[in-house]
Amino acid sequence: MSMEDILVTAQDYLLQMGEAITLDASVPEMVETLARLIPVFGQVGVVYNIWQVGQYIAADGTYADLTALAQGPGDFSVTTTTVLDGLLIGASGAYDQVTFGLTSGALGTAPQYEWTYWNGRAWLPLRLTIQPTFAAPGVEMLAFLPPDDWVPDVPTDIVWPAGVEQTAFWLRLRALVPPELSPATCSTLSLTIRFFPLPTNVLQLLSVHFFPRELEPAGVRWAQDTLDPAWRTRTGVPTRYTQELETTQRLRLHPSPTMQGAMGLPPFQGIPGASAPTNHLVTLTLEAPNVADLAPWWEDLVAYLLAAWEATREGLRQDAAQAQALQTLVALLVGLLKDLHHAPGEELVSTAWQMPYWMHLPLGREP
């Protein structure tokens, strides 16, 4: 089964007059529309955060990976004695706190540091609430408000070595005035990662597990914010999760777990797709499936939607009656599937059917 089958069927209803390029490009959108109309495409996922750190050499824009030293035994320098050298810190989820375990402070006259973040186009200043001085041994913290335009991306001005996950939420530390004698050294580094990224085709979270316990879903404004206005800063063993900003692209745990990657959660066995020992979040979701994963009867529904959408587009072949008929046909078949959802033995997850587009087909929009 394939994209080709969808296009062939759609063309049946367009008298072969559909624009192949447009139809081809619109199929994923139609699949998502169908998945919102009939939210029954489930998926089980394992979600986890990773982070990495590397030395930044300004002269040639290189990144030299220090992750193994930062997450294991050994020390590394926070900066060099050269102007504008520093660190690059990246994580798969957005974070708001970095903790440094310093083994020695910087030696020199009044070093000055600059913290910036990558917004997809440029390095911009970070709004700091707590800034480390790197002046003496001990634990120091960097705390900041995660910027709204902070995005997982690949900074274009960095020369990357092999083996580094380049797409991440990146921070950059630079020594505007470097220590003259020696830089601070660090033995441990930890990030407080507040968000777990989700695959972009996720439509709805059904269940989230911080093994071995399932987390409770919680609202933000009328639940978490009311119960504990400072809940976003809490750390510990998570008991709840939220989907903030009405997005399914990320979720936040409450309290935030303090460890990620290879640490944090006890292992469990038998989760398909998870490497052992597993220590990550387990998510059960509804998604918009890949076209290649659709069974033939779903493909035909997608084809009807596609033909109806194409028929409504402006152009020589505009045919409102055809579009209306196909929309009616899709609505009828969706009704049949919804009816099946109430078959004996079916679970009645009411929220699964309360999708934004349930009551109408979004076929009247502009192409």
Added chain:
Amino acid sequence: VAFLASQSTLTTLQAGPFISTVDGVTVLSGLTIPPSARRLSVNGGAFVASTALDNAVYLSEGYYRFTLSGADTAGLGLLRVAITMPGALAVWVDVVVVPASVAAMLAGVPATPLLLQQTPALLTLGPFISNADGVTVQSALSIPPAEVQLSTNDGTFTTSTSVAPLLARGDGHYSPQLTAADTAVLGDMRVSITLAGSMPVWMDYTVVDQAGWDLYFSPLPAVIIVPPEPPVPPQPSPWGGRAASSLYAGVSAVLDDPQQLRADEPLLLRCLSQAQQWVALRYHLLIHSFPLDVIAGVPWYALPALQPRLLMVTEVFDASQRMLTAVPLTRLRYSDPQWLARSGPPTRFYRVGWTHLGLYTVPDASASYTMTGVCMPVRLTEGAQLLETPLSYDDAVMRVAAGLLLVGRERKTAKGMALISQGLALPMGQPAEEVPA
């Protein structure tokens, strides 16, 4: 007049005469006309360079032979080829691109640019050339829609009803946007634009109805379903199965006028396949049981990979044929917050959508379970393939298939939807669960 060309086919044409801009008389025989100088506009679209590979070859009399690549002729409809060479007056050629079968049928005849009756159309008109010197191509004009004058069947010129400004397409060409009202009358139509400061520009079209349009651009394949006799009853096979082809005649008989049904076998099979699916779904006709190999420690099982035909699981039985209780996964947390970690012999099952089946507790031993669910028929790809729906539902399948054909092929949407509605025993626009069984 335009040339006829076969869709997606290498086509050789000639253009000219190329005349010197210096005196308007001298024929230019030494031009090098690369593909990039041959600019193409399809159905009023912006100009793009030809994707052919060869330079044009000089013939004589100022004419050059050139080719259009298969990609150049990929789009059906009117193709304007504009060639503007330095030192030469502008030259253009119009081509009507039609499917290969139409090109073969009409081979050699000149074609007329066509417009579909009562349908908006985007044209390509030009080139606009300054009347001061008769040479300068004007590519930066702002032409209001009121300048577009139409004469139908040699009648008086009237202004286009379009309010959309003309789109500049480059190379001195502009695209008027005709409305459905502009193309309401069948016959010849001259589109003329006469601007102060420009040479007059006009082009002739023929407005045709849907049948005429389809003759050029949507040729129908050979008719395979024209049963002069009453439908032949399906021939039962020894085990009671019926080939999909046994319903062909019945589908045509469902129509009032089977002579009008034009469909090739692949299209008919696709419609029959869809009809069988929707009838099976409507009446839950296909319910089958499948083995499920449960693995110790594995709580979830992805169903599409295991059983592609399975739409939704309704029942699960363990190795001892004890039925597991269906529960919503969102309620498991209320009885056991650690339900994903709890291990033991499963007593309940839950669904993650319709694509994953989960067991609670997590199986502590591997075993062979059984699951039952609503299935969909396999897609029909050959006429000899057996139908899966029972014989008593053939009438419903044929009605739905005929309805789909009427909607898709014949554009008789009301009648087609009525047949589908009858076949599924559902009023249109009413949710299924609101209809009494």
